[in-house]
Amino acid sequence: MSTRDQRCEVSVRGVDIGFGRVKVLEKLNLDIAQSEFIVLLGPSGCGKSTLLNAIAGLLDVNDGQIWIGGRNVTWEEPKDRGIAMVFQSYALYPRMTVRGNMSFGLRVAGMPAAEIQKRVTEAAAMLKITNLLDRRPSELSGGQRQRVAIGRALVRDAGVFLFDEPLSNLDAQLRVELRVEIKRLHQRLSATMIYVTHDQIEALTLADRIAVMQGGVIQQLDTPQKVYREPINRFVASFVGSPS
Numbered sequence: 001m002s003t004r005d006q007r008c009e010v011s012v013r014g015v016d017i018g019f020g021r022v023k024v025l026e027k028l029n030l031d032i033a034q035s036e037f038i039v040l041l042g043p044s045g046c047g048k049s050t051l052l053n054a055i056a057g058l059l060d061v062n063d064g065q066i067w068i069g070g071r072n073v074t075w076e077e078p079k080d081r082g083i084a085m086v087f088q089s090y091a092l093y094p095r096m097t098v099r100g101n102m103s104f105g106l107r108v109a110g111m112p113a114a115e116i117q118k119r120v121t122e123a124a125a126m127l128k129i130t131n132l133l134d135r136r137p138s139e140l141s142g143g144q145r146q147r148v149a150i151g152r153a154l155v156r157d158a159g160v161f162l163f164d165e166p167l168s169n170l171d172a173q174l175r176v177e178l179r180v181e182i183k184r185l186h187q188r189l190s191a192t193m194i195y196v197t198h199d200q201i202e203a204l205t206l207a208d209r210i211a212v213m214q215g216g217v218i219q220q221l222d223t224p225q226k227v228y229r230e231p232i233n234r235f236v237a238s239f240v241g242s243p244s
């Protein structure tokens with residue numbers, strides 16, 4: 001699992017990223033298997049979003065490579081990488097309806113209307129937002145908006161989904177509800193998912209494996225059980241380990 005597996009869906013190889021003279025990620029490696037649910041967990045500022053944005057192609061690497069689906073995508077545009085991303089702030093277009101928001105990217109890509117319609121209908125049903133398709137974002141609750149944002153990612157039919165703290169703006173009950181929904185989607189689509197959070201409970205309940213990050217370094221990459229019961233150092237123990 002740990003080394004250069006050919007069947008790795010996403011492979012981050014020796015990636016360096018810095019802003020000016022500050023190095024955020026240094027020689028970072030991470031191999032993610034097809035259909036795996038990986039959570040990047042760590043405190044604010046440890047480099048989770050930087051890593052996710054590098055995988056998405058929203059941020060250039062200074063050195064190293066990103067591989068997705070067996071291709072070196074290091075210098076490919078985000079739209080060509082076969083990924084779909086959900087952000088913490090829903091980033092919906094305020095003047096478009098839910099349907100418009102969900103179809104926009106597909107329309108721009110030139111997909112036939114009938115296919116767009118089919119995908120939007122399916123995704124809306126999966127996320128239980130069919131009754132909201134003609135509303136605008138301002139007429140939706142936070143939880144509903146985030147469902148739309150997830151729906152917009154779903155219609156892309158991507159092999160890899162990237163989530164950057166998608167539930168952080170929601171209250172506790174909605175967080176639990178949408179967490180269950182995301183887990184169900186993962187099982188149903190068997191897509192590869194990379195999910196950033198600073199929330200230990202989210203990580204422990206969602207992940208096949210958790211990458212615990214600190215200061216731009218992956219301190220431990222293991223199953224939730226392992227990370228929780230056998231933290232490899234004091235930092236991991238204090239951040240996720242079982243209370244002693």
Ligand code: ADP
Pocket residue numbers: 019024042043044045046047048049050051
């Ligand atoms: P996280 O998502 O784990 O909270 P980030 O990846 O956003 O952390 O940030 C990691 C580090 O990189 C932080 O110290 C942050 O201040 C710095 N950083 C992130 N983006 C930029 C940027 N555009 N310019 C300068 N520094 C940045």
Ligand code: MG
Pocket residue numbers: 048049050
């Ligand atoms: Mg972040």
